[in-house]
Amino acid sequence: MNNSIVRFAVHDNNNFYKIDLSKTLLQFTEFDFTYFWEQCIEAGRMARKNGRLPQNIISNAKTVVSRAHPFVEACISNDYSEIVTDCIIEYICHSERIGLEELWARCITPKNLYETAIFRRISEYKANRAMNRWTSIVRLQEYARNKLEFIFGTSEGEPLLTEEIIRTRKEYFDLAVSVAANELGCPDNAMPSVRLCTPATLPNAAFAVSKVSKAIYRRFAEALSHGQDMSALENRNCSKIHDQVAMEAYAYVKNMSRPGEIDMNFALEAIRDNPTELYLPDSLKAVIDLEVELMIQRGIYLRKCESCGRYFTVTDDNTRCDRVNSSGKTCRKQYEELLESIAQAAKVNMPEEEIAPTPVPVVETKPDIPVTVPPETEKRSQKLYNALYKRVGKGIDENEFKEWSQYLSNMKRNLKIGEATLSQLDEFLDYSDRLCEEVKRASKTKTPHAPVEKTYERNSAPAQNAVEPAVQQPVVQNEPVQAPAEPQVATIVSSDEVNVKPFVPQTFDTLFDAFMAGYNDDDENEKVAPEKREKKHVEIKMPQWERLSREDAYGKKD
Amino acid sequence: MFFINETAAINGIADTIIKGGVSLYNAIKYIYSITEKDFYNVNIKDAFKVVLNNITDTDSLQALGLRINDRTCIEMQNEEYNRVLPMIVYSLAVRIPTLKNVKNGDDFMTDDQLYRLYTAVMEKGAENYKDMISETFLETKYLVRKGKKLPPFTADWYKTYIYTNVPSLAEITNKNMFLLGLVDVLFAMFYSCLEEELHNKIIEFTADKPEDEEK
Numbered sequence: 108m109n110n111s112i113v114r115f116a117v118h119d120n121n122n123f124y125k126i127d128l129s130k131t132l133l134q135f136t137e138f139d140f141t142y143f144w145e146q147c148i149e150a151g152r153m154a155r156k157n158g159r160l161p162q163n164i165i166s167n168a169k170t171v172v173s174r175a176h177p178f179v180e181a182c183i184s185n186d187y188s189e190i191v192t193d194c195i196i197e198y199i200c201h202s203e204r205i206g207l208e209e210l211w212a213r214c215i216t217p218k219n220l221y222e223t224a225i226f227r228r229i230s231e232y233k234a235n236r237a238m239n240r241w242t243s244i245v246r247l248q249e250y251a252r253n254k255l256e257f258i259f260g261t262s263e264g265e266p267l268l269t270e271e272i273i274r275t276r277k278e279y280f281d282l283a284v285s286v287a288a289n290e291l292g293c294p295d296n297a298m299p300s301v302r303l304c305t306p307a308t309l310p311n312a313a314f315a316v317s318k319v320s321k322a323i324y325r326r327f328a329e330a331l332s333h334g335q336d337m338s339a340l341e342n343r344n345c346s347k348i349h350d351q352v353a354m355e356a357y358a359y360v361k362n363m364s365r366p367g368e369i370d371m372n373f374a375l376e377a378i379r380d381n382p383t384e385l386y387l388p389d390s391l392k393a394v395i396d397l398e399v400e401l402m403i404q405r406g407i408y409l410r411k412c413e414s415c416g417r418y419f420t421v422t423d424d425n426t427r428c429d430r431v432n433s434s435g436k437t438c439r440k441q442y443e444e445l446l447e448s449i450a451q452a453a454k455v456n457m458p459e460e461e462i463a464p465t466p467v468p469v470v471e472t473k474p475d476i477p478v479t480v481p482p483e484t485e486k487r488s489q490k491l492y493n494a495l496y497k498r499v500g501k502g503i504d505e506n507e508f509k510e511w512s513q514y515l516s517n518m519k520r521n522l523k524i525g526e527a528t529l530s531q532l533d534e535f536l537d538y539s540d541r542l543c544e545e546v547k548r549a550s551k552t553k554t555p556h557a558p559v560e561k562t563y564e565r566n567s568a569p570a571q572n573a574v575e576p577a578v579q580q581p582v583v584q585n586e587p588v589q590a591p592a593e594p595q596v597a598t599i600v601s602s603d604e605v606n607v608k609p610f611v612p613q614t615f616d617t618l619f620d621a622f623m624a625g626y627n628d629d630d631e632n633e634k635v636a637p638e639k640r641e642k643k644h645v646e647i648k649m650p651q652w653e654r655l656s657r658e659d660a661y662g663k664k665d
Numbered sequence: 666m667f668f669i670n671e672t673a674a675i676n677g678i679a680d681t682i683i684k685g686g687v688s689l690y691n692a693i694k695y696i697y698s699i700t701e702k703d704f705y706n707v708n709i710k711d712a713f714k715v716v717l718n719n720i721t722d723t724d725s726l727q728a729l730g731l732r733i734n735d736r737t738c739i740e741m742q743n744e745e746y747n748r749v750l751p752m753i754v755y756s757l758a759v760r761i762p763t764l765k766n767v768k769n770g771d772d773f774m775t776d777d778q779l780y781r782l783y784t785a786v787m788e789k790g791a792e793n794y795k796d797m798i799s800e801t802f803l804e805t806k807y808l809v810r811k812g813k814k815l816p817p818f819t820a821d822w823y824k825t826y827i828y829t830n831v832p833s834l835a836e837i838t839n840k841n842m843f844l845l846g847l848v849d850v851l852f853a854m855f856y857s858c859l860e861e862e863l864h865n866k867i868i869e870f871t872a873d874k875p876e877d878e879e880k
Contacts, residue, residue: 215719230729234703236730
């Protein structure tokens with residue numbers, strides 16, 4: 108049995124879902140809700156025009172959000188069924204700077220189905236029958252991130268975390284929430300919880316294990332048809348009479364004998380594949396807490412990658428993750444290559460007499476400078492988005508549009524974290540303008556648009572799109588007009604240049620590159636031809652430190 | 666008063682009165698159901714806002730998650746209580762003469778039109794069971810003609826009827842006491858909003874006067 112897989116069930120659903128310990132949590136904490144959010148805004152806009160929510164966009168948005176977490180997927184037809192409306196409500200309140208009460212009062216006499224949907228949803232909030240699932244999921248993502256950081260985060264120079272420390276941190280975190288809830292007077296039953304069950308003890312066991320249940324029912328049908336109706340208990344507080352209720356139900360089957368061999372084999376067949384342990388969480392927070400708890404119990408820990416700063420599951424002593432980063436390589440591989448290059452550079456440039464190993468100098472990369480997208484660029488990209496979106500299925504197919512919009516959002520994200528420059532974004536938007544023109548032309552003639560040269564790809568490519576260079580390369584080569592590549596290539600020494608992608612202007616594959624870059628910066632004549640630059644002899648000098656005595660540094664003591 | 670299609674106008678206004686009656690009847694049941702298990706979940710102020718903003722929507726309170734069934738208001742699910750609906754409609758019908766005060770310029774509804782409206786409402790099932798409601802159409806007509814003030818629209822007849830005819834609601838219980846307090850406020854506020862709705866409806870029926878008629 109796989110130690111990292113646990114299964115859970117939810118109310119009002121007869122299926123079982125699984126959690127891959129640590130992976131599900133990491134996926135949730137890193138899930139990008141941007142596309143879902145865009146879909147909701149689009150649905151809201153269309154609903155305002157047409158008076159009803161567009162069902163195709165809603166179902167698409169729900170499919171997207173259900174990928175965030177298996178619990179969301181499990182509850183997408185009940186608790187999370189109105190998540191798109193929730194997102195629209197939140198957007199309206201936020202953009203128009205109004206409260207829920209005001210929006211509710213606006214829609215109290217609904218004029219169309221859209222207003223009815225909003226009015227009904229806010230009424231459900233008011234009557235404590237529902238909550239805004241969109242804001243909840245965003246807050247829970249933040250909660251999960253904070254919890255991981257609290258438990259697994261390490262500061263510089265801190266020793267490796269022991270099991271004891273991790274458990275203590277986790278308990279401390281949970282206790283803090285409990286203390287806050289207790290002090291605020293929150294009742295016990297209002298907090299999220301998880302029950303441990305088996306398929307046969309689930310609240311909806313009769314439906315979840317339906318085949319065997321039917322066989323059992325057939326045996327006791329007559330006795331049960333004369334039984335006392337206990338449905339009235341539904342609205343009563345039964346917390347003190349659980350045993351009594353259970354024994355009253357048991358009374359009808361207490362004389363049950365073990366079934367015959369055929370029936371038993373039938374039950375065996377039906378039950379064999381069911382999980383032996385099944386969790387029944389009542390909320391998403393409960394599932395997150397459960398996952399963290401089980402991870403710690405089973406020794407599955409997380410560590411922050413020293414290169415990209417994201418968490419990954421610990422499998423060995425490595426401090427880098429296996430995610431493909433903006434360079435097209437995994438952080439681990441990139442680091443290994445960096446170490447190799449440093450060692451090689453040190454060997455090549457070291458004077459022959461200096462054989463004794465010197466400490467490896469640490470190449471400090473310049474911190475990336477985050478750039479905010481100027482409003483006019485934002486407006487331009489939004490216009491392009493709208494123009495292309497309108498023509499999906501007419502001049503541009505859906506996949507191409509998705510790829511384009513993903514590229515744009517990656518580009519913006521990279522700008523924010525300083526891994527791309529504004530000029531790269533502008534270049535991409537220039538390309539998008541041309542693409543848009545082609546698409547407009549094609550949509551009139553109802554034919555696929557003519558290929559547009561992806562000039563931006565020569566210099567830039569956002570992280571996620573830069574994973575398969577080998578596949579993209581030939582396509583670019585086949586294009587009729589191909590401008591010569593930028594001289595930037597000259598700075599890349601690595602043997603597999605094709606894999607190196609942009610957005611890493613301040614990082615270097617080898618120490619040699621780092622020194623070269625520094626050398627060129629200092630050079631007065633910056634416009635040296637790239638080939639000349641390559642040939643120029645580079646002398647790598649070690650920093651020359653002068654050791655000061657205490658007296659020189661601080662002066663003589665009185 | 667001039668209507669483009671007088672019969673349609675009379676029927677339309679009668680429908681509004683009937684729907685208003687049903688809406689008030691249902692609103693009492695819905696709000697009564699709050700006492701079952703939603704006392705701290707549903708804000709009664711919200712319930713009032715919803716009802717008073719949707720005078721002719723008979724089930725608007727479902728938006729707050731309230732339901733009428735044997736579990737939530739079993740005390741009202743009986744023959745005696747069912748008679749309350751025609752009585753509510755009757756209590757609204759006898760006040761039809763007040764619509765004479767609705768004016769479109771100098772135009773207002775004639776006595777004949779008002780009587781036809783009253784008859785239309787009565788034909789749709791209004792009834793004064795055991796003469797519980799002391800007001801009559803003629804009395805109201807007289808007061809309106811004389812320009813005298815009408816007595817407020819209260820729930821007195823409703824309470825009298827409950828005490829004398831519906832034992833399940835006459836009993837002193839938490840739920841029933843809540844009901845008696847609720848109807849006092851609801852009747853008065855509801856009538857005021859229904860009056861406004863009827864005024865709008867009448868103006869609506871006269872709004873599209875043909876051009877040649879105007880000339």
